[in-house]
Amino acid sequence: MRYSKSILKSIFLSGIIFWLVIFSEDFNADMLFWVFLSIIPISLCCSFTIFTTIAPWFILNSGMKPREVYVKYFAYYAILCFALCFYGVWKSNFSIYAISFFASAFITTMQTWNWLVIDNPKDSKS
Amino acid sequence: MKNIILLFGAILFSTLFYKQDIGLNMSLFSIVTIIILSIFNTKTFKSKSTIALTTTYLITAIAIFFYNSSLSIIANCFAFFTLVGHVSQRNSSIYINWLNGLFTFVAGFFLRALLKSESNKESKNKTQIDYIHLIKIIGIPLAVIIVFILLYKNGNPVFNDMISKIDFSFINLQWLLLTVLGYFLFYNISKPIQVNPATELDLNTSNTLEKNNKFSINTLKKENQLGLILITLLNILIIVFLITDITYLTTSNDIIAANLSNQVHNGINALIVSIVIAIIIILYFFRGNLNFYKQNNKLKIATYCWIILNTILVVNIVIKDSQYIYYYGFTYKRIGVLVYLLLALIGLFTTALKVFKIKNLWFLFRVNSLTAYALLIISCSVNWDNLITNYNLYHAKSNDFEYLISLSNNNTFLLKAYSQKNQLSTKNQFLVDKKHNDFVEKLNSNTWQEMQFDNFNIEQYK
Structure with missing residues (x-):
């Protein structure tokens, strides 16, 4: 339940960041169609990233409280994620599309870690 | 008040970097960073080590203004992470400072948001932000100032001219997003955080090797024998190598570029492998109780000899590289060789110190990484292109x-x-x-x- 809730929130967040950055460079009304269409790939990307890179930390350490998992692994995940995103932006020669993609990916993954801990009933009892 | 400082810093950030290349802006950003860090962490900035690291950060900022080289930009980033990491935990090693600095810079906001939400959950009495007061303290002075500007504009043509030159057309969505990024960045570093398992482990690890009570004298004796034979043989080998090399250098009259280049590069490759292996072997034998074995004197002497012979090997390569530079001039690669040799010398010296003072592996990591950092700061303050x-x-x-x-x-x-x-x-x-x-x-x-x-x-x- 908490994963599906977090995924929904992350789709919303990444969609907003992605299009906000692109609209800061260029905006016209024709793009709105693409905004709606982009929900599909954004949903796929978010679900795939969360299930393959974030959820395993919590699933594999199910004996630990989510907050403990967060404290133990989040820092390294954040640093690695930042390094990969910065590398992607740098390799694209700071193109606006790469910036929007990697900025939304970075911020969304970071916030998803927080949601997975905050929304967890195991932790709220403690 | 502190939010206003961060907001001011964020506006300054986008003013400095929006559609700009690196230059004076990076130096000014470093100064703003130091000001914000010192406002939010007043106590930490009273310690000598923090002042020293702030000075190194300022040196790199000045180097960017003077040379605008890639090296000065890299050194500035390193100095930034070191300072931020040091503010988060003053007693940790420099490599932990880098880790903490990077983590603070990248994700400080998210960790603090989590802690905040947890504390709100626990206390359940959220401190309400007085938005009306906030609007009052920003809105009223702003409105009054605008009214007075309009009044003064009509009263003084010079003032009128000055005001009409102010152009806010640069403010757009991208500029605002950059301001948000600036705020995010300054918010992150205003209260540096720690990578906790790593920082705690580092704080609990001393530099001195502890004696382990579970050992047998017989095993130590065998290990001592093995070490002595191995290092003595390596000593003989390196002596033979040095004699033949020095003989070649002193007897050959004509120096051909290709030969010299080959010699320097081969020599360096050999040196890299030999020094790394030398340090690994020394660390292996002096990893534990052999340090406390009473009959390890001969092994220690053989080890010191080997370190000294490796030092001679370094000096030998320095001479070759200097000759090469004298005939064909400086290049970045040749300077890189000299820097590597200097680091190798320091590495050998700290390894000897480790054996002499019975220190552990962490001591080597700490001292050597600090030395490498110092060397980076010193080298960024040199105009290498001009010197070459x-x-x-x-x-x-x-x-x-x-x-x-x-x-x-x-x-x-x-x-x-x-x-x-x-x-x-x-x-x-x-x-x-x-x-x-x-x-x-x-x-x-x-x-x-x-x-x-x-x-x-x-x-x-x-």
Whole structure:
């Protein structure tokens, strides 16, 4: 339940960041169609990233409280994620599309870690 | 109040970096960072170590303004992470400072948001932000100031002229997003955080090796014998190598470029492997209780001998590299070799110190990483392109002119001055003029954020 809730929130967040950055460079009304269409790939990307890179930390350490998992692994995940995103932006020669993609990916993954801990009933009892 | 400081910093951030190249803006950003860090962490900034690291950060910021080189930018980033990490935990090792600094810079906001939400959950009495008061303290002074500006505008033509020159057209969505990024960044570093398992582990690990009570004298005796035989044989081998090498160097009269180049590069490769293996072997034998074994004197002497012989090997390579530089001039690779040799010397010295004072592996990591950091800061404060050009043009026996032209703009004025005093080939003269004109054009097109020291020198070389 908490994963599906977090995924929904992350789709919303990444969609907003992605299009906000692109609209800061260029905006016209024709793009709105693409905004709606982009929900599909954004949903796929978010679900795939969360299930393959974030959820395993919590699933594999199910004996630990989510907050403990967060404290133990989040820092390294954040640093690695930042390094990969910065590398992607740098390799694209700071193109606006790469910036929007990697900025939304970075911020969304970071916030998803927080949601997975905050929304967890195991932790709220403690 | 602290939010207003962060907001001011964020606006300054986007003013400095929005559609700008690196230059004065990076130096000013470093100063703003120090101010914000010191406002939010007043206590930490009273310690000598923090002041020392702040000074290194300032040195790199000044180096960017003077040279605008990649090395100074890299050193500035390292100094930034070191300082931020140090503010988060003063007693940790420098590599933990880098980790903490990077984590704070990247994700401080998210960790603090989590902690905040948890504390809100626990206390359940959220402190309400007084938005009305916030609007009052920002809105009322702003409105009054605008009214007075409009009044003064009509009363004074000079003031009117000054006000009409203020242009806010640069503010757009992208500029605002950059401001948000600036706020995020300054919010992150205002209260540095720690990577906790790593920081705690580092704080609990001392530099001294502890004696383990679970050992047998027989095993130690065998290990001591093995170490002694191995290191003695390695000593003999390195002596033979050094004798043959020194004989070759002193007896060969003609130095051919290809030979010398081959020798230096092969020598360096051999040296890299030999020093790494030497340190690994020493660390292996002196990893535990052999340090406390009473009959380890011979092994220790053999180890010191080996370290000294490796040092001679380093000196030998330095001589070869210096000869090479004397005949064919400086290049970044040749300077890199000298830097590597200096690091190797320091590494050998700290390894000897580890054996002598019975220290552990962490001691080596701590001292060596600190030395590498110090060397990075020192090397970023040197104008390498200018130094290479000056040496190659006026002191080396021969030089590769096209290599000098391929260097960064830091040697442009020097090359121009040289071309005015000396006769160059048509091609080289063209290349120097082109480089000079391009650089002058770039300097002239620099905005105040992109300015560098050469902007003030430009008139002198026109």
